[in-house]
Amino acid sequence: MTVIDLESYEDALATYDPVMGLEVHVELGTKTKMFCGCSTELKQDANSQTCPVCLGLPGALPVVNEIGVESAIKIGLALNCEIAEWCRFARKNYFYPDMPKNFQTSQYDEPIAFDGYLDVQLEDGEIFRVQIERAHMEEDTGKSTHVGGATGRIHGASHSLLDYNRAGIPLIEIVTKPIEGAGARAPEVAKAYVAELRELIKALGVSEARMEMGQMRCDVNLSLRPHGREAFGTRSETKNVNSLRSVERAARFEIQRHAAVLNSGGTIVQETRHFHEEDGSTTAGRIKDNAEDYRYFPEPDLVPVAPARDWVEELRRGLPELPRLRRARLKEEWGVSEHDMQSILNAGAVDLIVATAEAGAPADQARKWWMGELARNANETGRALDELGVTPGQVARVAELVAKGDLNDKLARQVLEGVLAGEGDPDAVVEKRGLKVVSDEGALSTAVDEAIAANAAIADKIRGGKVAAAGALVGAVMKATRGQADAARVRELILEKLGVEG
Numbered sequence: 001m002t003v004i005d006l007e008s009y010e011d012a013l014a015t016y017d018p019v020m021g022l023e024v025h026v027e028l029g030t031k032t033k034m035f036c037g038c039s040t041e042l043k044q045d046a047n048s049q050t051c052p053v054c055l056g057l058p059g060a061l062p063v064v065n066e067i068g069v070e071s072a073i074k075i076g077l078a079l080n081c082e083i084a085e086w087c088r089f090a091r092k093n094y095f096y097p098d099m100p101k102n103f104q105t106s107q108y109d110e111p112i113a114f115d116g117y118l119d120v121q122l123e124d125g126e127i128f129r130v131q132i133e134r135a136h137m138e139e140d141t142g143k144s145t146h147v148g149g150a151t152g153r154i155h156g157a158s159h160s161l162l163d164y165n166r167a168g169i170p171l172i173e174i175v176t177k178p179i180e181g182a183g184a185r186a187p188e189v190a191k192a193y194v195a196e197l198r199e200l201i202k203a204l205g206v207s208e209a210r211m212e213m214g215q216m217r218c219d220v221n222l223s224l225r226p227h228g229r230e231a232f233g234t235r236s237e238t239k240n241v242n243s244l245r246s247v248e249r250a251a252r253f254e255i256q257r258h259a260a261v262l263n264s265g266g267t268i269v270q271e272t273r274h275f276h277e278e279d280g281s282t283t284a285g286r287i288k289d290n291a292e293d294y295r296y297f298p299e300p301d302l303v304p305v306a307p308a309r310d311w312v313e314e315l316r317r318g319l320p321e322l323p324r325l326r327r328a329r330l331k332e333e334w335g336v337s338e339h340d341m342q343s344i345l346n347a348g349a350v351d352l353i354v355a356t357a358e359a360g361a362p363a364d365q366a367r368k369w370w371m372g373e374l375a376r377n378a379n380e381t382g383r384a385l386d387e388l389g390v391t392p393g394q395v396a397r398v399a400e401l402v403a404k405g406d407l408n409d410k411l412a413r414q415v416l417e418g419v420l421a422g423e424g425d426p427d428a429v430v431e432k433r434g435l436k437v438v439s440d441e442g443a444l445s446t447a448v449d450e451a452i453a454a455n456a457a458i459a460d461k462i463r464g465g466k467v468a469a470a471g472a473l474v475g476a477v478m479k480a481t482r483g484q485a486d487a488a489r490v491r492e493l494i495l496e497k498l499g500v501e502g
């Protein structure tokens, strides 16, 4: 492995302005492929979902998937783009074994959507507008597996296997205009943009946009130019970055690498780069071709796409509430600060809290459990909240048991712990672990009497009017009942018995 020199981030920014271009590929959730009727539901058996069209057999004729076009228009509209009145597909010619036609059906100078923007919110609440160049339709390639080598890479492999199940799956590629002026915040802008785009795609219902499953991936183009200069520097293109954190790290690494190369008098090579999760570095891929090398030409086998204006307007009217506006509304409804809303968003808890509230819990309770106990567990186990195996319905049930007085907070935490451990629904955990609040007044009364007797000095203080001291007695009773008493009721009893008004 070659050692790559890096400039310190601060020094890099002291000399240069980063300019980024982000290209995001989104795999659409259509039932069938973009140009044939093959299923997109990837099965285990390689090449089981193929036909003459997606295998590129001679004479096979493609047909455009209407839902694919509709999804592209929805994305374009949500990104404030113009929708083309007429556009064509184009052949992007290059040879690669996982692309059986030897060209990718894409769009070139006639994208279906163009000239839009997406406002993204940075961590301090500032809004940064990212201009969108275009969103176009294309198809995915197949998948190569290199066998026989130690690394799984083609180098050292004895042979390669090809699976064309993925070939022809519809993709939308969304390309930004050059993102300038972000300065030191460029990596943060990149991450926030991809995060916002992912929320948008999910809200539109056109894809689940799961980055870890490759349903959404980002190419990070980056170049540096000295402060005050207009012309862009040479860019590198870090390919297929597949998590939000990695997008940020890749941008940051490339800023530091470019600066080191430029400062040492070197030149940046226009190339693709591979991103490495382990250490956040990038390494050289292939020298990047220019568009003319692909010999694009209009696809003669497909009719042009000319979406009727009334259809476009109907789709516009049907757009869901956009994520940023929805977040603003929820922030208002929940009465939380900008900072708290940002934490909820970063934790991926917005939809979970909404779903928990829909399942019957007050929103503040839903928020409390997801952002408290469950977020802590997610952090500790390195998982996302929606991967914990706890459902909004279960959290709502815990909140309900607390509201009914069957559980106190401490017991509720133990119930969630049980649910997390796979012990079943909240009620089953309560049953199995015997986690009911002691509501038997007789038993409570005895425990309170004992606590008062054992803490006579404190009891005297309370009698003397120092009501705040009751906390110590409540603590003693809670301890004696192993946390299974209703603390509020215990406090009432203590004050009652000592003849003090709460």
Ligand SMILES: [Zn+2]
Pocket (backbone or CB within 6 Å): 033, 036, 037, 038, 049, 050, 051, 052, 053, 054, 055, 168
């Ligand atoms: Zn097919």
